[in-house]
Each structure stands twice: as C-alpha cells, then as structure tokens.
Amino acid sequence: MTDQQKRQPLFPGRAFISTVLDVVESKKTMSGALTGKYMQRATMAGLFVGIFFTAFFVIMGQAGQNPADHGLILAGRVLAATTFGWALVLIYYTNSELLTSNMMVVTIGAYHKRLGWLASLRILVLCLLGNLAGALIVAVILRFSSIVSGPTLDQMLAAAATKTGYVSGGPMGFADLFVRGILCNFCINIAMLMVYNGKLSNDFTKCIIMVVAVFVFAFCGFEHSIADSALFLILGVFGRVNAWKAILVVLVAMLGNYIGGGILIGLNFATMNDERRFKA
Helix, strand or coil: CHHHHHHHCCCCCHHHHHHHHHHHHHHHHCCCCCCHHHHHHHHHHHHHHHHHHHEEEEEEHCCCCCCHHHHHHHHHHHHHHHHHHHHHHHHHCCCCCCCHHHHHHHHHHCCCCCHHHHHHHHHHHHHHHHHHHHHHHHHHHHHHHCCCCCHHHHHHHHHHHHHHHCCCCCCHHHHHHHHEEEEEEHHHHHHHHHHHHCCCHHHHHHHHHHHCCCCCCCCCCCHHHHHHHHHHHHHHHHHCCCCHHHHHHHHHHHHHHHHHHHHHHHHHHHEEEECHHCCC
C-alpha cells in the first residue's frame, strides 16, 4: 500500500454518517419526550418555506409584467430562485425541522438501527404536520394583506396550474411529477451531505452550497412537497385551488422526494460508508 493510500481512508464518509447519527439521536428525543418543541421547530420550517416561496413569486411577478422582455424575466427567475435558497439556510441555522431533509436522516438512522421504521415514520409525520401548520399560518396571514394579488397572484396561479396539470396528464404526467420530486430532494440532501460531512468549517461556504442546491431545483422546476403545500395552502385560503388535485400533487412529489433524499442520498451513502461488514 502506498503512502497516499494510507493517508486516504477507505470510508471517507464516516464523518458524515457519524454526524447524521448524532442528529438522529437528537430528533428521536425531540419527537418523543419533547414532541411539542419538535412540532414548534417543524412549524418554524414551514413558516420559512411559506414566506420565502411567496417572495419567489413576488419577484417573478414583478419581473414578468412585460412578457416581451425575456431578459428581465430570466433575471427575475434567477433572483427568485436565489432568494428562495436562503430559506434552507435559515432552517439549518435555526435548527428547524424540514420534512425533506429529515427523509435522509431517518433513513440513515433506520439503516444503522438507531431508529425503528415506526419511529422513523413518527418523526416524518410529526415533521410534515408541523411544516403544514407553518405554511398554513403564512397563508392565513397573507389572506389579510394585498401581497398575494396582481402579478404575484398570477404567477402563483400559473405555477399551480402547471403542477396540477401533471396529475391531469395521465401516466406520463405522474411520471414527470415523480421525477421532478426525486431530483428536487436529491439537490436538497446532497447539500446537507456536504454540510454534515465534517470537511466544511466555513459558514459562508455552507450557505453558498445550500443556496445553490435550492437554486438548481427552483430554477429547473423540480417539485418540493412542502413548497408545493405552501403554494396550495396560500391559494386555498383565496379559494383558488382544486383541493383534490393539490393533495395528489403533494403526495406524488413527496414520494419522489423520499426516493431522491431518503434512498439516493440516505440509503446509498449509508451502505457506501458501512464499515461493519468490511471489518468483519
């Protein structure tokens, strides 16, 4: 074995797995003995998503008032996607609980038997309920303002029509939505992998990685189940959404999110960095 090989560990992801398992223990305690506080953290994440996703559409609305100005529309889309990316940064640094990143965490915890599958499901369900509560609070508050009106409302309605159009488009529409859900949470959790891997000590770098990851999914039109929920709840309080189609969109996106974050990142990296069988 060369000196270079000796310096390079066979399982360089061990720090990432170790950090995630510590996070698992914290979430296990929070969702058990401290359920109320865990729900508060999940609600806070829903607030961030709801507010920043609204900002996304405000920017898009202002930039898109002249359909012929393609340059301004593109610039608005870039700025909107970048702005939305900071929601993940705030969620991370306030220790809030977001369903999509928790999909990776609980899957790694279950693989290493730190969590049973029922305990994992409990964490995800509580997180989902909290995220929805936070998004609903934003939706109700917005109902008593003029923020969601004019170009902003037009952009939201157009986005909702696109999303519900997937489930109205037959098998290929469902497949399109499902793939967009997979790619969305792959982006989210590859960013969290970088943040948790122990190789980054600079907060600015962590922020940039998270913002870029969200930028990619927002700019490309990938589907995030909690962001979609926030959009539908906001339009719902205005009576401007088909509830059944909205629920179906969220469910398909959520399944795709789990594949992208829970399986392609969580389970994949858990098995890739499993030293136990190698040592045996």
